[in-house]
Amino acid sequence: MLIAVLSDIHGNCSALESVLSDIRINRKPDAVVLLGDLIDYGMRSNEAISIVKGIDIPVICNIWGNHENAILNEDYSRFSSSRGVESAKFTKSRLSAESIEYLNSIDGKSGKKEFTVDSKRFLAVHGSLRDNYWKSIYPYCGNGTDGDFAGYESYDFVLSGHSHYTHVFDRFYECDNPEYRNKKKVVFINPGSVGQPRNHNPNAQYALLDTRGTVSLIGVSYDVSYEQSLFTDDVDKFYKDRLTNGV
Secondary structure (H helix, E strand, O other), X not given: OEEEEEOOOOOOHHHHHHHHHHHHHHHOOOEEEEOOOOOOOOOOHHHHHHHHHOOOOOEEEXXXXXXXXHHHHOOOOOOOOHHHHHHHHHHHHHOOHXXXXXXXXXXXXXXXXXXEEOOEEEEEEOOEOOEOOOXXXXXXXXXXXXXXXXXXXXXXXXXXXXXXXXXXXXXXXXXXXXXXXXXEEEEEEEOOOOOOOOOOOOOEEEEEEEOOOOXXXXXXXXXXXXXXXXXXXXXXXXXXXXXXXXO
16 A cells, blocks of 8 residues: 655645645555644645645545644644744634634544554654654654654554654564564654755655555655745744745
8 A cells, every 4th residue: 555644734735736746646645644734834724724625535644733732722832932933823813714623623633643554553643652742753862772762662654743854764673573583673754844844855745655665755846936925924934934945
């Protein structure tokens, strides 16, 4: 089974439409996974939700990110900057009743969800098991110690977002399985951000996963200048400017 994994759209409809076009025309996956943060930072949160609602490929997992959690619960205490709080409050003021209803209908409001495909166990989490919303998984977290990777050993694939940095790496856990030399492999995947990339690549980014184990990290170009032209002075220009270089 081929699965497209999208995260951190952040109200950027130009980026989202380019990703969905690439998925439909060139990739033809069987299913889509959404890892949260459909909204905020960008100017078109309502429109992004409408596009997501119209995806014509089965969406087998859809979870909240920290922005859905903060904005829907009106708890802005975890944002690291005043500009982030201002953006979130502006987004909340612009969300339509239909958008709020849709976000509240998502079954992954805890920021994580488990599911099984082709006998493979998946964990989708916006952040990490340390904090579903606000703490990211990194290949180097814990400086190689086991503590930050505890709790993932029962899964075959761990899909996470939040950091806006792409990664694919394997981690091997001890287990009682002589056939596999007493090792259990878990594949950790972060697709990067569709609408607010921060890995110095301004393209809209997502991942394509074959349940047999092949993972591709994909970036597609989109009309950055047009999306930037939609920004108003209601949010800090930082969120517009960063799209140029993906920072």
